[in-house]
Amino acid sequence: MAPFSSIIPICITSAIVLQLFPHASAHSANKTQVIYRRRGTREEILSQLSRPFQQTVVGIGDLHGDYDAAEEVLLMTGVAKAFTERGKVVWNDDPSITVVQVGDIMDRGPRPDAIFKVFDDLRKTWGKTRVLNLLGNHEMMNLYGNWRYVSKTEINSYRGKLKDGEFELSEGEGVERRMAMLKGGWIGQTLQENYLAAARIPLHPVLGPVNAVYHPEEDSDFGQLSHAAIGFIHAGIPEGTILPDFPQSLNNFGSQIVRQLQEQNTKPSRKGSRTLKIILDDINKREALNFAFNKVLWTRNWAERPDSERLCEDIGSVLQEHGLRHLVMGHTIHQKGIVSRLVLLALGNRPRMSFAFGRERGVLSAIKFDYSWKPLDEPFTFEEQLTVTAIYRDEAPVKLIDDTPRIIKYVIEP
Numbered sequence: 398m399a400p401f402s403s404i405i406p407i408c409i410t411s412a413i414v415l416q417l418f419p420h421a422s423a424h425s426a427n428k429t430q431v432i433y434r435r436r437g438t439r440e441e442i443l444s445q446l447s448r449p450f451q452q453t454v455v456g457i458g459d460l461h462g463d464y465d466a467a468e469e470v471l472l473m474t475g476v477a478k479a480f481t482e483r484g485k486v487v488w489n490d491d492p493s494i495t496v497v498q499v500g501d502i503m504d505r506g507p508r509p510d511a512i513f514k515v516f517d518d519l520r521k522t523w524g525k526t527r528v529l530n531l532l533g534n535h536e537m538m539n540l541y542g543n544w545r546y547v548s549k550t551e552i553n554s555y556r557g558k559l560k561d562g563e564f565e566l567s568e569g570e571g572v573e574r575r576m577a578m579l580k581g582g583w584i585g586q587t588l589q590e591n592y593l594a595a596a597r598i599p600l601h602p603v604l605g606p607v608n609a610v611y612h613p614e615e616d617s618d619f620g621q622l623s624h625a626a627i628g629f630i631h632a633g634i635p636e637g638t639i640l641p642d643f644p645q646s647l648n649n650f651g652s653q654i655v656r657q658l659q660e661q662n663t664k665p666s667r668k669g670s671r672t673l674k675i676i677l678d679d680i681n682k683r684e685a686l687n688f689a690f691n692k693v694l695w696t697r698n699w700a701e702r703p704d705s706e707r708l709c710e711d712i713g714s715v716l717q718e719h720g721l722r723h724l725v726m727g728h729t730i731h732q733k734g735i736v737s738r739l740v741l742l743a744l745g746n747r748p749r750m751s752f753a754f755g756r757e758r759g760v761l762s763a764i765k766f767d768y769s770w771k772p773l774d775e776p777f778t779f780e781e782q783l784t785v786t787a788i789y790r791d792e793a794p795v796k797l798i799d800d801t802p803r804i805i806k807y808v809i810e811p
Contacts (some may be wrong), residue, residue, distance in 0.1 A: 440508035446779060446807070447781070454598050454627055455489075456764040457498040458727040459533060462506020462548060466761055467515060473788055474763045476519070486515065488522050495526075495607070497596050499727035500533025500631040500694075507773045513584055520591060525606045529596045531630045532651055533672070533728065534694040536588060539579055539659040540810035541676050544572075544665040549576075572665060580659045589659065594651030594693065595644035600783070601626040607727075610642045611720025621781075621805050627766060628721040633696045636711035638689055644717045647693065650686050657681075660697040702727035723785075725764060761790040777807045798803045 437445075460467050471477040471486075476496050481489040485488040498516065503509045521527040535546065553572030555578075562703045578584045592698045596636055597608055634640060640647050656699050657680050673694065677687040716724060767784045 403441070409641075421475075442603060446777075447599075447772050449769075450601060450767040452493045452495065452600070452769075454766040454768070455494060456629065456725045456766075457496065458498065458507075458763070459501035459535075460509075460512050461504055461535070462509040462512070462551065463663065464506070464508035464511040464515075464697045465514045469761060469790055471515070471519075473761075473790055485766055487519060488519060492527075495529070495598060496523075496530045497598070497628055497629045497725070498531065498702050499725065500531040500592075501727060502530070502533070504535040505548060506549055506556070507548050508577075509551065510554075510584065510736040515585060516588055517591070525591065529607070529629070530592050531596065531631050532588070532592045532594055532655070532694070537654075537658070537694060537744050538591065540588075540591070540655065540663070540727060541661075541673065542576075542663040542665040544666045547575075547665075547667075551776035563758065567778065576663065577666060580663075589652065589655050590653070592643070592651075594630070594647045594690065595640075595718050596629040597719075598627045598629070600627065600722075601770055601781075607764045608644055608648070610645050613720070616720055620807070621803070624716065624722050624786075625723050625781075626723075628716075628719060628724040630693050630724065630726055632692070632694055633699045633725065633726045634715050634719065635689075635696050635698060636691045636715060638715075639718045640689060646686075647690065654680070695728075697729045720732055723766070724785055726805060764787045775806070779805045779807075781805055 418504040455476055457470055457474070460470075468477070468480050472480070474496075475489055475491075476494065477486050478489055481487070496519070498602070502512045502516075503717060516528060516530055537695075538544075539547070552571045552575065571709075579588070587659075592606075597611065599605055599607070599609055603619065604616060604622060611625075611626070619625075628644070630644075654677065661680075674687065674691050677691060681687070699712075716722065765786045765788055767786070769780075769782050771780050772778070773780055781803045782802045783798060783800045784796065787797055788794070789797040
């Protein structure tokens with residue numbers, strides 16, 4: 398399992414977080430920015446900026462079939478208030494919370510179906526824009542028939558049998574039932590309708606809704622707010638890669654691949670000889686997107702590279718190009734909980750890379766971003782603050798970032 402990244406790793410598995418801080422000093426109010434009107438009329442922009450705003454974004458890492466851990470992490474982050482003995486969940490009714498789970502619900506553990514159900518229930522209660530699930534490499538592996546990490550307990554729950562290390566595929570057995578559930582059953586439907594390749598959460602509504610595409614020529618008009626967004630992706634965005642219209646183009650491509658894999662006649666195996674790259678090359682000719690989609694599910698580069706000047710430059714480039722201050726990832730396991738790595742970017746920004754890892758081989762953890770914005774008495778002057786907290790099951794929360802309130806002053810063109 399992997400936790401998050403900012404790049405932040407989180408939850409049950411490892412997570413990484415890469416973070417890009419705004420250009421101005423946290424204590425200075427002498428930076429002025431000009432806001433143009435590409436995002437709306439002058440009055441609309443001023444109306445949005447002039448209202449106090451706050452939101453909390455919770456990141457949950459790979460869960461890998463561990464339903465007990467899923468319950469624990471939903472409780473300890475405050476997303477859920479209680480799980481009743483009758484299987485009902487009492488959800489937090491705070492409308493300012495958004496939760497993102499970074500993929501890999503499937504494999505290893507015995508109850509991925511229960512985890513799918515609990516997130517579907519939360520989505521019905523909170524709405525699709527506040528509950529986002531991502532596709533991980535293990536969801537894709539299951540769809541194209543690489544079942545080497547499927548637990549025997551889960552197969553048995555579908556009344557399946559194992560014979561000599563291979564699945565016995567007689568009519569009505571658990572393997573066929575499980576594959577049917579992935580292809581056309583309720584799990585297959587939720588994968589197709591609700592599971593994304595990436596997410597981008599703007600911290601302030603003036604930058605658009607959840608998954609608003611980053612447009613450099615427009616968002617740069619907002620100066621220090623231009624990159625005020627948190628990105629979530631399963632494994633990472635490889636250095637040197639620019640994903641156009643992030644995250645929309647990647648999500649459209651991911652949905653297309655899920656549909657195509659569900660339409661194939663797939664025979665599952667524990668040997669796992671076929672890779673996603675081979676399968677992508679077989680079903681479409683979009684080489685650049687094939688490469689990018691495969692990498693965002695599998696790369697371990699950000700988790701494994703040592704600190705260096707080049708690493709700082711690469712982190713800064715990835716965040717800058719995709720309109721992000723933070724990028725949260727899972728996938729790669731780190732066994733010591735959340736580890737912060739401060740690195741210095743060329744523009745004097747200070748990003749942070751941390752890793753949070755989950756419970757099979759690490760600690761149960763999650764990441765929380767608390768953001769606030771309020772207008773000050775001076776015209777067109779605002780205070781912005783962000784706190785980033787690592788949340789553990791057995792330890793006190795750890796502040797990764799406890800921002801001094803940042804003063805932002807705009808010059809609004811008539």
